[in-house]
Amino acid sequence: MITVENVSKSFRSRTGSVVALDGVSLEVNAGAALGVVGPSGSGKSTLARVVSLQERPDAGAIRLDGLNTATLDTRSLRATRRQIGFVAGDAQLFNQRTAAGNIALPLEQSGVDGPQRRARVGRLLDLIGLTDKAAAYPVDLTDGQRRRVAVARALVGEPGLLLADDPTANLDADGAAGVMAVLDRARAELGVTLLVATQDTNVVRRICDDIALLEAGRLLEHGNLFELLHDPESVAVRELLPVIDATPSVGHDRTADVVLIGFAAVGALLPEAASRFGVQVSVLGGGLTRLGETPVARFRIGLRGERADGALAWIGDRGGIVHQPLAGPQGVAA
Missing domain, CATH: 3.30.70.260 (ACT domain)
Structure with missing residues (x-):
């Protein structure tokens, strides 16, 4: 379970301090999929980075299965990060590496031996539906295919939690559908807990159990999609239906x-x-x-x-x- 407890985060700007998160609290059950939704500047990407331990909050705590990550030393924090996959909206693949080579990179850096690397990469190429593109370079892939390779790379370390920040941004309908299908399969077949930060409510409709709506760094609403349907005042209902x-x-x-x-x-x-x-x-x-x-x-x-x-x-x-x-x-x- 992911527990976000009263988390706040600010950044300095030319005009002063910008509050990205303001006292946000929520929970994500193991194996669930949470869609964090909000307009640009609402804090959803910051929340994804904080939960993935790429950023430390100014206040509050992030707990992963009860572990307070704020108490971790540098070595323990590094080890905990390896249990979390993160994929950004821009694929950021290495152009000189094939699709298979991009997926394998984290395993090479961790010293995983060749046969084990090839087995994991093969399974993930199958999961993302790109086995036939294993030897293709990023320039020969569509935007949607590159994004799917990035998702596979985030999964190759067998994380228990996958954070996806705007995973369908700037994709056409077919590309977005392919990425959503991969995220859904990752949860169903690999058992990962999924947190998706997005402006695209189609992502939430397609793959999420729960929704959290952010605005100006504050949490407006959080809950199970089907339970929220019963609330006539629900902002989520207005957004999704x-x-x-x-x-x-x-x-x-x-x-x-x-x-x-x-x-x-x-x-x-x-x-x-x-x-x-x-x-x-x-x-x-x-x-x-x-x-x-x-x-x-x-x-x-x-x-x-x-x-x-x-x-x-x-x-x-x-x-x-x-x-x-x-x-x-x-x-x-x-």
């Missing part, structure tokens, strides 16, 4: 915002509610996305019929989330 650009509601007895999770709910819950309660249900706005492999819909719906209240209550009882009940003058108690 489809925007409701609803058409004006005319002639509806009730109007409500609903979140539906899973194939069965998304495909059948609204039509079944309409049938059971003899009401007309119209989708006024919203849309469909996925969190991991799970479809999630957010809709604004309008209902016509005497049993509209009952239909909304039934949707809630069947796992639908009725977020912001809206209706004429009296509202809806869902």
Whole structure:
């Protein structure tokens, strides 16, 4: 488990001191994937560097499986860093080395023998889907392929924790999808704990269990994605789910915002509610996305019929989330 306890970090600038992190506290369970999201300058990259022990916080503590890293001497700190993989948004590969050679470099520096190096590099080339590019040089690879090689290099030391700072930055859709697939496979097949700092909410939707939202160095929100869906005030929900650009509601007895999770709910819950309660249900706005492999819909719906209240209550009882009940003058108690 990663525990960040009241961490603060500032940097000097020409105009004075810049606060990058301001009392940030959060936890990441072993084997989980946390997406740290925020605009440029929010502190997410600084948090990634602090957790990866590349930077020391000014205040607070970083604990890795209970170990307070602030108490480590230089030798112990170096050994602990080797248990952490770090990959930046710019691939920073060595142009004179092949893809396999770039991945092998940390093992060469650590004195790992040739047969063991080749075995580990081969496994990682397979994991990133580039076995056929082992002998290719960076100039012959696409941007997305170079980024995948950088991820493999960060994993070659068999770390328990992988930090990825803006791993899909400046990639096209195919390149970004390839990097996300590699990060997801690394967690599933290698068991690494994953922390991804990103501005790209697609990364969080695709591979993360949890989200932490930063703004101006402060933590706005932190939690499990599916649990946050139940909070009508959640900033994460607004960031991750489809925007409701609803058409004006005319002639509806009730109007409500609903979140539906899973194939069965998304495909059948609204039509079944309409049938059971003899009401007309119209989708006024919203849309469909996925969190991991799970479809999630957010809709604004309008209902016509005497049993509209009952239909909304039934949707809630069947796992639908009725977020912001809206209706004429009296509202809806869902």
